[in-house]
Amino acid sequence: MFDPKLKEALSRVQKPGRYTGGEPGSVYKNKDEVDVRFAFCFPDTYEVGMSFLGEKILYELLNSHKNWWCERAFMPWLDMKAEMERLGLPLYTMESKDPLTDFDAVGFTLQYELSYTNILAMLELASTSRFYCGTEKSGTSKIGIT
Secondary structure, eight states: OOOHHHHHHHHTSSOGGGGTOOOTTOOOOOGGGOSEEEEEEESSOHHHHHTOHHHHHHHHHHHTSTTEEEEEEEOOOHHHHHHHHHHTOOOBOTTTOOBGGGSSEEEEOOOSGGGHHHHHHHHHHTTOOSEEEEEOTTSOEEEEEO
16 A cells, blocks of 8 residues: 555655554545545644644544545655655545645645745645645636745
8 A cells, every 4th residue: 555665765764654644533524425535734843733733623523524524744854854754755635645735725734934945845745845836737816835
């Protein structure tokens, strides 16, 4: 199920469990059966993000809607960030491993000012531009401003 590049990256980092998902409380849905896919991004490492109670509350609240699927993404630590850049792996969510560019909406939570630059780093890893506007092949429009 894991992309071969992701497997390679995980074999080279200090704490691969930060990037695999599947922990108790994770929500998995069939992406073909939901109307909205939301990538909920925390601009710090997995350990910091998962210790934030607000993240857990919003994750559960958004996933309580039958036709919405909220997935999580975290800022990778330096070793994984370097591997993702080396291998051309885009930032992905923990649940589906899909890149952020596949989502209907991407949101960030800001807990403190020092994490602001991590948002830019995450968007860069996700291969998005800071300002974009376009129409997908499906005919849906996407607009984003950071």
